[in-house]
Amino acid sequence: MLEITNLVKTFAGDRQPRRENGDRAASRVRAVDDISIDVRDGELFTLLGPSGCGKTTTLRSVAGLERPDSGEISVAGRVLFSGGSSRTFHLPPNQRGLGMVFQSYAIWPHMKVFDNVAFPLQVMSRGSRPGKKAIAEKVMSVLETMELAHLAGRQATKLSGGQQQRLALARALVTEPPLLLLDEPLSNLDAKLRESLRFELKRMQRELGITSVYVTHDQIEALALSSRIAVMRDGKIMQTGTPRDIYERPDNRFVAEFIGTSNFLSGTVAGHENGLLAVDTEHGQLLVRAEVRPGTGEAVVLAARPEAVALTDQAPTHDTPNQLTGSVVTRSFVGDAVDHIVRVGGQEVRARCEPSVSLAPSTTVTLRIDPANLTLIPVGD
Template identity: 50%
Template sequence: MTAAALTVIDLVKDYGVDRRAHRAVDGVSVEIGEGEFLSLLGPSGCGKTTTLRCVAGLERPDEGRIELAGTEVYGRGGAVPTERRDIGMVFQSYAIWPHMTVFENAAFPLRVDGRRRSRSEVQNLVEEALAVVRLADLAGRSATQLSGGQQQRLALARALIRRPKLLLLDEPLSNLDAKLRGQMRAEIRDLQRKLGVSTLFVTHDQAEALSLSTRVAVMDQGRIVQRGTPREIYERPATRFVADFVGTANLVDAEVDGDGTLRTPAGSIRATCDGLKKGDRVTACFRPENVLINASKGLKGTVERVDFLGETLDCRVRLDGCAQRVTVRCHPADGVREGDAVFVEPIAERCAVLL
């Protein structure tokens, strides 16, 4: 049986803050299979970057075990230095050497890893790496003359040139503008799938995590609170935190009123209520795009605001009988106006029930 590219077991990392220990990582366990793309997704300070830095050997954990391709790099046997871990890493700042050319930047890991290589071998490896990221024609250019997107591609080439077993990406898109970020997201996805390199990606951007990942692990306060495929995380959040952090979610207080029905002050809706009994207090969670407006039943309310976004309208609806509001995303042709009295009906199979 092939060992996982990365195995992290019960990882703990404490920092001293104001003379007290702050637990940045609290018992995190993850596994990445061969060719898999796993994202650690969460807000600032949740422990995702600290976890990645422990994997890289840039931070020393206080407890736990880390294995790369079945070989322990941290645990009871001590810690393997960063340079001896078979990883490639792209930092948030790219860490491009400004005094070097594109070629020299890409070749740098080959010069310092302790292995003897001929000049022709280095030349071939660099040319191959730059070709993969479409920078072959810029090999002689100074690194300072590259655009932001080109610098990011150069950082990827440098991280991949030794063909590591694991690629670590620490929010590599955060310094790019919105349009370029979208383009580079697609390039990273295509490159990772083409090369089949196992990847651990850290981000606070849910669009990046959902579009790039095979699996997503959502972190909060040093712990993984939910893991699954991007679709599972988005459509079936396990907690209010996950629902609210990943995308836009409507969260409505409700009470179970029989098989598959939830009762609220604004009306009743249908949802999957497996394992719940009548009278249980729950939260109905549904996305703006999974709601019908001007339905004949559902939650009664009044449209407070309509935002025209081109291909869609975002309608803010105040529910009757309570202080709660929901957002409904609909087609501009629906003709919804501010002040309209409407019913909004979540699609039952896409309405999650949170305890």
């Protein structure tokens, strides 16, 4: 559906020191650094990353609101942008036929709900513009989908935040675009409403089957909504995969740290044992099930999610691998779980347990990590 190939977008950076001739050239900052993305038909694809990573610039490039330096963007085989060292083709935003929902919603305050949704149809070119009856039918149909039909005659400014968000979605969908672009549409809502609309948005996207590209910095939002996620950093894509792959099998330390919380244990490869990789750490030898096979003596980092760390006040057993002994530093009840911070040697390890497990500070405990729940990360990633 959406294909982005070798996309580059730069902006002017800080001025450099004066040259001998007195000139000071401005450096260029690569906001999007040679990325390639393939979004499949009907999926919700999320660009996830911290502020300044290039995710919104990528989205705006697809929408036509930014002109990239080079690369190619196409939707359903139709080229929207193609550029490089020679000729550049840039289709204007109003000719791309894409739907877009902005962070601020950008609804028209002087119009009623019906008129906000009808406007994109009314300004179509004469040859493709529907008749008044067809426009009314299309508008009421999409308003019913958004559960806003009963508010069609209300002034847009009289809607709640959640209703305004659904109105912006309705306006983007009424033209039946081949691709829907969403730029952090839930970020202005309070936490409870954001969670509610997250599921509503996922339901709507699945029912309509519309291909969507979603931009957010919220990890939970990305995991809950997405078919696939591309994690970005400094204009580059660090990893692309399903939410489960991204969370359970991060390719590098940045992804492991950015998506949720991870414990990191440094060590060196000691060898292979029964299909597992043995890693020597300062806390003892740990076994990990890994697809890659680093050489013996190579430095690696092991990552474990807090919920993958089992906690008990019983002594270590002789027949169980991957056991660490430590002392509880503190614990925190978070509703559906209890987080324990355990000091193991000179390092703190977080273990997330079910609410019935709550061990007091200073308790000597044993941590157990299944080899399948450890992720091997090469040093430097």
